[in-house]
Amino acid sequence: MKKKISTLPFRGTPEQEAELKAVIDANKQDKSSLMAVMQQAQDIYGYLPFEVQNMIAEGMDVPLEKVFGVATFYSQFALSQKGKHHVSVCLGTACYVKGSGKIMEKLEEVIGIEQGGITNDLRFSLDATRCVGACGLAPVMIVGEDVYGRMEPSMVESIIAKYRND
Amino acid sequence: MKSLEELMTLKAKMQDQTKVDGTDCEYRILVGMATCGIAAGARPVLNAFVDGIADAGLSDRTVVMQTGCIGICQFEPVVEIYGKDNTRTTYVKMNAEKAKEVVERHIKGGEVVKEYTIGAGRADSGEIVTSLPDTDFFKRQKRVALRNCGIIDPESIDDYIAKDGYFALAKCLKELTPKEVTQTILESGLRGRGGGGFPTGKKWSFVADGPKKYVVCNADEGDPGAFMDRSVLEGDPHCILEAMAIAGYATGSDEGWIYVRAEYPIAVKRLNIAIRQAREYGLLGEHIFGTDFNFDIHIRLGAGAFVCGEETALMTSIEGNRGEPRPRPPFPAVKGLFGCPTVENNVETFANVPQIILNGAQWFASMGTEKSKGTKVFALGGKISNTGLVEIPMGTTLREIVEEIGGGCPNGKKFKAAQTGGPSGGCIPAALMDVEVDYDNLIAMGCMMGSGGLIIMDEDNCMVDMAKFFLEFTVDESCGKCTPCRVGTRRLLEMLDKITRGEGTLEDLDKIEAFCNYIKSNSLCGLGQTAPNPVLATLKFFRDEYVAHVVDKKCPAGVCKGLLKYVIDPDKCIGCGKCAKNCPANTIVKTDYVAPGHKLPSMKILTEGCVKCGACMSNCNFGAISKQ
Numbered sequence: 001m002k003k004k005i006s007t008l009p010f011r012g013t014p015e016q017e018a019e020l021k022a023v024i025d026a027n028k029q030d031k032s033s034l035m036a037v038m039q040q041a042q043d044i045y046g047y048l049p050f051e052v053q054n055m056i057a058e059g060m061d062v063p064l065e066k067v068f069g070v071a072t073f074y075s076q077f078a079l080s081q082k083g084k085h086h087v088s089v090c091l092g093t094a095c096y097v098k099g100s101g102k103i104m105e106k107l108e109e110v111i112g113i114e115q116g117g118i119t120n121d122l123r124f125s126l127d128a129t130r131c132v133g134a135c136g137l138a139p140v141m142i143v144g145e146d147v148y149g150r151m152e153p154s155m156v157e158s159i160i161a162k163y164r165n166d
Numbered sequence: 167m168k169s170l171e172e173l174m175t176l177k178a179k180m181q182d183q184t185k186v187d188g189t190d191c192e193y194r195i196l197v198g199m200a201t202c203g204i205a206a207g208a209r210p211v212l213n214a215f216v217d218g219i220a221d222a223g224l225s226d227r228t229v230v231m232q233t234g235c236i237g238i239c240q241f242e243p244v245v246e247i248y249g250k251d252n253t254r255t256t257y258v259k260m261n262a263e264k265a266k267e268v269v270e271r272h273i274k275g276g277e278v279v280k281e282y283t284i285g286a287g288r289a290d291s292g293e294i295v296t297s298l299p300d301t302d303f304f305k306r307q308k309r310v311a312l313r314n315c316g317i318i319d320p321e322s323i324d325d326y327i328a329k330d331g332y333f334a335l336a337k338c339l340k341e342l343t344p345k346e347v348t349q350t351i352l353e354s355g356l357r358g359r360g361g362g363g364f365p366t367g368k369k370w371s372f373v374a375d376g377p378k379k380y381v382v383c384n385a386d387e388g389d390p391g392a393f394m395d396r397s398v399l400e401g402d403p404h405c406i407l408e409a410m411a412i413a414g415y416a417t418g419s420d421e422g423w424i425y426v427r428a429e430y431p432i433a434v435k436r437l438n439i440a441i442r443q444a445r446e447y448g449l450l451g452e453h454i455f456g457t458d459f460n461f462d463i464h465i466r467l468g469a470g471a472f473v474c475g476e477e478t479a480l481m482t483s484i485e486g487n488r489g490e491p492r493p494r495p496p497f498p499a500v501k502g503l504f505g506c507p508t509v510e511n512n513v514e515t516f517a518n519v520p521q522i523i524l525n526g527a528q529w530f531a532s533m534g535t536e537k538s539k540g541t542k543v544f545a546l547g548g549k550i551s552n553t554g555l556v557e558i559p560m561g562t563t564l565r566e567i568v569e570e571i572g573g574g575c576p577n578g579k580k581f582k583a584a585q586t587g588g589p590s591g592g593c594i595p596a597a598l599m600d601v602e603v604d605y606d607n608l609i610a611m612g613c614m615m616g617s618g619g620l621i622i623m624d625e626d627n628c629m630v631d632m633a634k635f636f637l638e639f640t641v642d643e644s645c646g647k648c649t650p651c652r653v654g655t656r657r658l659l660e661m662l663d664k665i666t667r668g669e670g671t672l673e674d675l676d677k678i679e680a681f682c683n684y685i686k687s688n689s690l691c692g693l694g695q696t697a698p699n700p701v702l703a704t705l706k707f708f709r710d711e712y713v714a715h716v717v718d719k720k721c722p723a724g725v726c727k728g729l730l731k732y733v734i735d736p737d738k739c740i741g742c743g744k745c746a747k748n749c750p751a752n753t754i755v756k757t758d759y760v761a762p763g764h765k766l767p768s769m770k771i772l773t774e775g776c777v778k779c780g781a782c783m784s785n786c787n788f789g790a791i792s793k794q
Contacts, residue, residue, distance in 0.1 A: 032504070034486035035469060039428070066487075073488040073645070074469030076428055094779040098750035135779030138750040 003072055006080035008118060010051040019044050020052070024059035034060055035070060038077060047078040083118050083125035085163045087111070090140040092131025099153075100139035104128065106153040107141070110160050123164070168448065168456045170336045173327065180328035192227045193273055194248040195219075198316060200235035200400040201432050206242035207261060214262035215245070218269035228273060234401015236298065236316030237555035241284060246298070246316070247272060256284040256298040303552045306571055308533065310541045311359075311394070311517035312557045315401030320436050323443040326404040332449050334520035335408050338415050339457045342523075347416040351519065353527035355539030360384055360475070360512030361590065361616050361692065363538070363605040366519075370416050372499040374507040379419035381410050382503060382510040384480055385426035385433070388472040389588030390639065392619035394543040395513035397555055399426065399433035402517070403440035407450065407463060409516035412523060414461040417509050422463040425480050428470065437465055472589075472643035476691045477510045478502075479645070490647045491691035512617070514543055534560030538604035548585075548621040549575045565599040568622060579624035583707070587616025589636040589643075590696035592703025593629070612703045614696065628725035629708040630715055634662045636700040644693065651694030654685040658701065667728035670716040679705060724793045727778045731794045734769050734782075738790035741766025745782035745791060751775045754782060 023040045027033040037060060041052050048071050057064040071077040089095075089104045104126075108114055111124045118125040134140045137149025141159075148159055197203070197212040215230045236244055241258035245265070248254055255278050257268060264282050271277050278296050280286060285295030298304050309315075318325040326332070338347050352367025373379060383406060387395040399406065410422040426434055441463055444450040452460045466484045473479045474489040481503045483489035502508025518540060522530045531539045538560040544567065547553050551573030558567065564584055568574065575581050583593040592613035594601070601607050605615050623632065637659045646652045661678050664670050682698030682705075689695045705712060714722050721729040734745070736759050746754040746769060753775035760767050768790075771782065783791040 032484065032486040035483070036467065039467060039469065069488050070486070073490075074471050076469035093777045094750040094781070097752075097775075097777060135750065135777075135781055138779070138781070 003078075004080045004116065006047065006049050008081060010049050012045060012051065016044050017055070020055060021059065024056065028060050031060060031062060034062060034067070035074075038067070038070065042077060047081045049079070049081075081118055081122065081125070084123050085144055086125050086127065087160075088127045088129040088142045090130075090132050090134070090138070090142070091128040092135070094131070094135035095139040098138040100141075100151070102153050103139055103141055103151050103156060106156040107160070110156050124160075170340060170455065173332060173336055176324065177327050177330070177333075180324045192250055193229070195228065195230045195273075196233040196246045196248070196316070197230070198234070198236055198242065198244040198246075199232035200397060201430070202235060202239050203242045203244065204432070208243035210262045211243050211245060211260045211265050214265035215269065218266050219273065222269060222274060224269075224273060231319045232321070233318060234315040234320050235397040235555065237312065237397070237557075238284070238298065238303065238552070239554040240552065244316075254297045254299065256296065257282045258284045258286075303554070303556070303571055303573070306562070306566065307557050308541050308559050309557050310521050310530075310533075311398060311514050311543055312401070312555065313521070314405065315397055318402065320401050320403055321439050323404060323440065323447060323449075326402070330524060331404055331520075332408055334523035335411050335415075335449070336455055337523055338412050339455045339459055344416045344418060347412060347523070350527045351416070351522060354522045354530040355527075355534070355537075356515065356518055356522060356530065357538065357605060358511060359514035359518075359542065359615075359618070361587070361614065363615055366511060366515055369499065369511070370413065370509055372497070373417040373419075373509050374500045376507045378421075378504075378506045379417055380503040380506055380508040381413045381417065381419045381422040382477075382481065382484070382498075382508055383410055383422065383424040383516055384475065384477065384510055384512040385424055385430075386468050386475045386480060387427060387430075387513070387617060388475045388643075389590075389617045389619050391547050391588060391621050392545045392617040394545055394555055394618055396430050396433055397543075398513050398517050399430065400436055403433075403436045404444065405520055406437075406513060406516050407440055407444050409519035410463060411450065411454070411461045412519055413509055413511065413516070415459055417507075419509070420460045420462070422461065423484055423503065424463060424465050425468060425474070425484055426465060428467045434465065434467065441465070471645070472639075473645045473691070473693050476693055479691065480510070481508065488645070490645050491693075493690060514618070535602060535604045537606050542603075542615070542618055544618045544620045546572050546620050546622065549579065549624040549627070550622040551576050560604045561602040563600050563602055564594055567603070567620070568599070572622065575622065575624040579626065582623045582625050582627060583629065585621040585623065585632065585700070586619070587614040587696075587699070588619045589639045590614060590692070590699055591616045592699050593623075593632070593707060595707040597707075612699070612706055614699065626723055626725070628721050628723035629704040629711050630662065630666055630721070631723075631725045633701045633704045634659065634666060637662060637697070640693065640697040644697075648688075648690040648694060650685050650688040651690070651697065654681065654689075655694070655697050657681065658685065658698065662701070665712065665715050666721070666726040668715065668719045668726075670712075672713070672716055674716065675705065675709070675712055730778050731773060732771050732776060732778065732780070732782060733792055733794050734771055735790045735792065736768040736770075737761045738788055739768035740764050740788055740790075741768050742787075743769065744785050744787070745769055745771075748781045748785040750779060750781060751777050753777075 020041055027037050042048055045052055053067045057067045089100050113119055113126055139151045141148050141151055195215055197208055199208050219228050243260045245257040245260050268279050271279050280294045283296040295301055348370045356366045357363040450462050468474050471489045474483045476491050479489045479491040498508045534540050541557050541559050543557045556571055581596050583595045585593045608615050641655045641659050644651045658681055682702050685698050686695055714720050753772045754769050756767050757770045
């Protein structure tokens with residue numbers, strides 16, 4: 001499956017970079033530990049943007065294309081960032097005909113990002129999902145692991161508000 | 167650890183400590199803390215026991231400890247209490263409240279709290295079964311690979327040593343030559359438990375000469391529905407380390423790698439603890455037991471790719487590459503990890519090795535059938551009353567597994583088929599339930615043992631849909647290196663999809679068969695070669711269901727949405743309109759027909775707009791809506 005690549009500017013901190021450098025230094029003798037380095041890099045940054053892949057490629061002295069190849073092969077590696085609260089709207093048939101498209105529009109307006117995006121403070125990301133099997137509750141939206149059913153556009157604001165401060 | 171004597175002293179000391187018939191210790195409380203137990207809430211239970219025992223001032227005569235998975239998933243969190251005179255009580259579905267009560271009544275008062283035990287609620291007559299070994303689920307089992315799971319503390323090497331741990335390694339190093347070790351494994355008849363069933367001893371004897379050799383443990387258990395390897399790693403990690411060292415001694419290797427799924431964090435944690443402890447005790451490292459044998463083990467984490475369970479893909483992944491398989495030959499025994507001769511076995515295979523060394527090849531060969539020796543762990547799942555892990559001798563019939571051990575299908579439904587081997591396997595229909603389950607019988611049926619996931623299906627399951635489900639999995643997980651697998655499985659899925667939409671023809675069935683055989687014979691690795699198995703097996707045993715889909719345009723099990731129709735019985739419908747209110751597609755309307763005895767006209771579903779979500783049926787209080 002094709003992976004979504006982040007379009008957000010990279011915002012790594014010097015602390016993160018130092019941490020990654022230490023990981024690379026501990027492993028660069030052994031090129032076969034590339035995956036282990038990438039796993040730790042993902043723990044540090046939460047995902048593997050090109051900038052991080054580049055640092056790994058240079059630090060480990062392997063071609064960037066190899067790092068990218070490994071990153072896209074394994075489903076565990078993420079190339080785009082998710083917010084602290086990942087919001088998704090079911091766009092399966094049942095939800096769609098019941099108006100989940102309007103829920104999505106309202107979410108885009110309330111959170112202020114487009115579908116597939118993430119807020120600047122990294123608090124919210126927004127996406128569509130395939131049928132979650134809760135058609136009886138259509139339309140459905142999901143925040144993290146909480147499922148909200150029988151949604152109306154007017155309910156969006158108050159639900160999102162619950163996640164603004166924690 | 168320099169000598170066998172040292173090991174024996176430690177074992178004796180540990181057995182004294184953990185003995186429960188002495189005056190020092192009256193009770194040993196074991197809380198199941200594998201992934202399933204923890205997810206079900208075992209941690210608060212463990213804490214409640216620790217606090218309860220401390221508050222009651224009973225710490226001096228009661229031991230509370232964690233253990234691995236005992237195999238009864240539907241009963242988690244599970245707590246077992248071993249008492250004086252070898253009594254064993256199994257408490258199920260525990261929580262902190264119940265734990266407090268058990269401390270009060272059982273530990274303090276000496277009374278078994280029957281209503282919380284495993285037999286409670288299912289006693290048809292007379293005595294409630296309070297102990298797991300007395301249940302039908304457990305009685306027929308024979309535990310070899312899982313012998314320590316749910317019995318010992320997986321984070322304690324001393325606990326493992328008390329159960330004869332590392333004695334098999336000592337025996338190999340002190341009494342047997344490497345050739346004799348391989349010969350013992352060969353004579354035992356042990357075959358690879360990860361899928362193919364290749365004789366393990368033969369595999370070891372094929373390892374070529376070379377300055378550097380590797381032992382690899384395949385712990386990349388990716389089959390949906392199989393979790394016996396996780397259970398061993400979480401419940402008895404030391405036995406894998408010991409077996410790998412034995413394999414190292416037999417094949418002349420000094421380095422082992424364990425490739426384990428990143429999705430198993432508890433297994434990874436316990437393996438790391440075990441490796442650290444074994445190094446501290448000198449059971450890994452240099453000059454083990456004072457001999458010239460050196461062996462050490464490293465762990466590599468997978469990153470979520472099913473194909474990495476294939477042996478050559480796994481080695482490519484350990485080397486830090488995209489986990490794509492390599493053509494064979496050269497076989498790993500000649501040119502494997504980092505280009506060196508390599509022996510690779512899966513977790514369950516390794517788990518049998520120390521017991522074979524300790525008890526002898528004859529002991530192991532006495533269990534099972536002519537060509538499949540020993541026991542096999544199955545993960546029972548799907549439509550079956552007792553879900554969980556069962557270890558039974560090879561050759562047990564499917565009927566015994568499903569009806570006696572598994573307790574049959576729930577809600578009185580009829581057994582239809584058992585799926586074995588996950589996405590690489592096939593299915594055994596009800597008509598063949600009395601066939602003895604072993605490697606060769608399964609292959610003769612067009613199935614395969616696989617890793618031992620056993621998904622039970624009842625009359626409500628559609629076999630075409632099942633085949634489609636597994637194929638969707640393979641399409642997602644195909645690595646893309648070879649065309650027959652990458653493109654072939656996708657085209658196959660499209661054909662199946664066409665059938666489930668009701669657009670298939672009889673010629674399609676023949677086409678599908680030909681296509682399956684093409685993919686099987688032309689794919690590079692095991693993933694592609696076995697991907698068509700679920701389709702071929704269902705076509706063979708349930709062709710009538712496929713025919714119903716293409717000729718009658720009906721799904722007999724009522725699963726395939728494309729062929730479904732929700733219908734309202736106008737004579738049962740009272741016209742309340744609840745279905746219409748709940749319809750996400752607004753496709754239910756009033757008719758002009760008023761049934762005799764009813765006041766309101768009945769409702770009707772317009773097939774045009776219906777998305778077949780079933781909301782109307784689940785909301786109807788009068789049973790007027792049915793699937794057709």
